[in-house]
Amino acid sequence: MNTSEMSLFDKIFKPKPYQLPNGKVSYERASRTPLILLLLLIMTVISVKVTGFSFETLVKRGHEFFTILFAMFPPKWSYLNSVWGPLFDTIKMSLLGSFIGSVLCVPFAVLAANNIVKNKLVLAVTKVFLSIMRTLPTLVTALIATYIFGLGTLAGTTAIAVFTFAYVGKQLYEIIDTVDMGAYEACEAMGLSKPQALWRSVMPQVLPTYLSTSLYCFEGNVRYAAILGYVGAGGLGLILNEKIGWREYSSVGMILIVLFFTVVLIEYISHYIRSKLT
Amino acid sequence: MNRDRISKEIEETYAKEPKTFALKLGIAFIVVLLLAWSSSTMEIADSGLDGMKIAAGIVNGIFHPDTELLFDPTTQGVGYLLLETVCIAFLGTIVGAILAVPLAFISATNIVPKPVAVVGRVFIMAVRTIPAFVYGLMFIRVTGPGPFAGLLTMSLCSIGMVCKMYIEYIEDMDTRILESLDAAGCNLFQKIRYGILPQLFPDFVSTIIYRFDINLRDATVLGLVGAGGIGAPLIFAMNSYRWNEVGAILCGLIVLILIIEVLSTKIRTKLARG
Numbered sequence: 001m002n003t004s005e006m007s008l009f010d011k012i013f014k015p016k017p018y019q020l021p022n023g024k025v026s027y028e029r030a031s032r033t034p035l036i037l038l039l040l041l042i043m044t045v046i047s048v049k050v051t052g053f054s055f056e057t058l059v060k061r062g063h064e065f066f067t068i069l070f071a072m073f074p075p076k077w078s079y080l081n082s083v084w085g086p087l088f089d090t091i092k093m094s095l096l097g098s099f100i101g102s103v104l105c106v107p108f109a110v111l112a113a114n115n116i117v118k119n120k121l122v123l124a125v126t127k128v129f130l131s132i133m134r135t136l137p138t139l140v141t142a143l144i145a146t147y148i149f150g151l152g153t154l155a156g157t158t159a160i161a162v163f164t165f166a167y168v169g170k171q172l173y174e175i176i177d178t179v180d181m182g183a184y185e186a187c188e189a190m191g192l193s194k195p196q197a198l199w200r201s202v203m204p205q206v207l208p209t210y211l212s213t214s215l216y217c218f219e220g221n222v223r224y225a226a227i228l229g230y231v232g233a234g235g236l237g238l239i240l241n242e243k244i245g246w247r248e249y250s251s252v253g254m255i256l257i258v259l260f261f262t263v264v265l266i267e268y269i270s271h272y273i274r275s276k277l278t
Numbered sequence: 279m280n281r282d283r284i285s286k287e288i289e290e291t292y293a294k295e296p297k298t299f300a301l302k303l304g305i306a307f308i309v310v311l312l313l314a315w316s317s318s319t320m321e322i323a324d325s326g327l328d329g330m331k332i333a334a335g336i337v338n339g340i341f342h343p344d345t346e347l348l349f350d351p352t353t354q355g356v357g358y359l360l361l362e363t364v365c366i367a368f369l370g371t372i373v374g375a376i377l378a379v380p381l382a383f384i385s386a387t388n389i390v391p392k393p394v395a396v397v398g399r400v401f402i403m404a405v406r407t408i409p410a411f412v413y414g415l416m417f418i419r420v421t422g423p424g425p426f427a428g429l430l431t432m433s434l435c436s437i438g439m440v441c442k443m444y445i446e447y448i449e450d451m452d453t454r455i456l457e458s459l460d461a462a463g464c465n466l467f468q469k470i471r472y473g474i475l476p477q478l479f480p481d482f483v484s485t486i487i488y489r490f491d492i493n494l495r496d497a498t499v500l501g502l503v504g505a506g507g508i509g510a511p512l513i514f515a516m517n518s519y520r521w522n523e524v525g526a527i528l529c530g531l532i533v534l535i536l537i538i539e540v541l542s543t544k545i546r547t548k549l550a551r552g
Contacts (some may be wrong), residue, residue: 036380043368044368044369044372045362047365047366047368047369047429048369050362050365050425050426051362051366051369051424051425051429051506052424052426053367053369053424053429054426055428057420058421058430061419061420061421062364062420063417064420065416065420067413067415067418067419068416091316092315092316092318094319095312095313095315095316096313096316096317099313099316110442113531119511120352131536131539132532132536135495135531135532135535135536135539136528136532137495137496137498137499137509139498139499139502140498140512140516141512142526143516144333144336146514147328147329147332147333147336147516148329148330148332148333150329163331166493221408223406223407226409227409227411227499230502231502231513237409239487240409240412241411243359244412244415244433252390256407256408256412259407260403260404263403263406263407264403264478271280
């Protein structure tokens with residue numbers, strides 16, 4: 001093994017040489033596992049220090065966790081009727097937000113795909129833009145949106161649209177990257193313009209996965225939308241926050257049960273559609 | 279002529295294509311209906327403040343971050359808050375990932391009978407449904423406000439997704455290897471060590487790293503209920519319109535998340551290639 005192939009690690013911990021029967025010398029590299037384990041251990045120790053993790057508290061006071069949980073049962077069924085409105089708000093928010101986000105991200109995803117755009121600068125700028133959009137926590141986007149659009153479902157929809165935009169955008173450009181470009185080249189050779197060639201050759205290949213990703217994102221968004229109400233962005237979170245504040249845990253239990261069945265139902269439907277798509 | 283025959287064949291093939299126009303129209307109609315229904319709830323509430331002015335303030339704050347806060351070495355500074363967030367996400371992910379292993383095994387249909395697996399899955403779904411801030415509030419009762427509550431919340435929130443991925447990997451597992459190990463006379467421990475671990479380990483680690491990535495982003499939610507991390511200072515700063523501080527915290531967070539994302543993608547591609 002020549003030295004240029006060796007990483008720093010191999011230089012410190014020398015590979016073990018073996019003499020093969022045919023006279024050649026083979027090297028077994030030293031295992032990386034101890035180093036990785038050591039690093040993980042160090043990080044764990046630091047984390048335990050910083051977060052103040054203690055088993056003692058957990059064992060001693062762990063039962064407190066269940067106080068609220070048990071207070072939620074039995075749920076207050078009479079509260080069910082006031083849950084429907086916010087529930088539909090949540091679904092509407094995620095539906096519209098997911099739709100807007102996944103439609104808006106298409107041009108950006110095309111611009112970020114290596115095999116379609118050859119300009120390095122455009123590629124880099126769009127990719128960095130999508131990355132930065134993705135780092136923005138949804139809650140922060142929602143909070144900013146409530147300042148701009150006021151409290152209500154519009155703010156929540158915007159936050160969900162921004163999240164979907166970033167998530168589906170990244171997935172989509174990765175899908176486009178792996179598309180078979182033969183059809184695209186053939187279309188161009190036939191004299192189609194670039195947008196036409198894209199529409200005829202790339203779109204049919206990408207469409208099922210794109211729809212499936214968008215649906216998957218919508219599934220998750222329903223769950224997310226329930227949190228957004230906490231900052232005043234409308235939906236279930238709003239009443240959830242209110243009821244927790246008033247310690248009406250049986251109503252909280254009712255809200256959570258409704259949310260559970262909604263999420264299960266939506267996941268079931270979306271799973272069905274996605275299995276049809278691919 | 280030959281050409282005529284070919285074009286005739288093409289036309290015939292076209293004619294054989296399934297007629298999906300009505301179906302497509304129906305789907306389009308449903309989608310439009312759903313969108314119309316969902317946009318019915320949108321209304322522009324009057325925030326009492328000029329939205330554009332606030333947007334300008336935010337943009338201005340992000341481009342002129344409070345450098346004093348950004349490079350403050352004390353426990354109030356962005357640096358320490360980010361460290362705390364990373365620690366919460368790290369330990370939370372590890373605890374969640376460990377708790378998820380037995381849960382995933384009792385919910386995999388190729389390991390346990392179907393009814394047990396269904397119960398396991400329903401339980402996992404239920405755990406996933408409860409929003410993070412509700413868990414946060416429950417844990418604050420246990421530990422008091424602070425990063426410890428955040429850690430426990432993160433671990434419970436991770437279980438759902440991690441379990442779902444684990445189950446898929448476990449169900450994809452090649453069980454013929456176990457049979458051949460059986461035939462070779464291996465005991466249970468050896469079967470786990472040489473038959474199961476090598477198959478599952480890379481996928482599991484990849485999932486855990488991915489979840490760590492997500493947890494780091496979601497850690498801001500914990501700030502809402504006072505469960506530690508960078509969320510609380512960020513939300514306080516936003517509620518009091520101190521956009522320069524918001525800018526400083528967001529800058530730190532964005533840089534951190536980008537670095538972690540690049541690292542995690544690198545490690546995961548390495549794991550996938552073996």
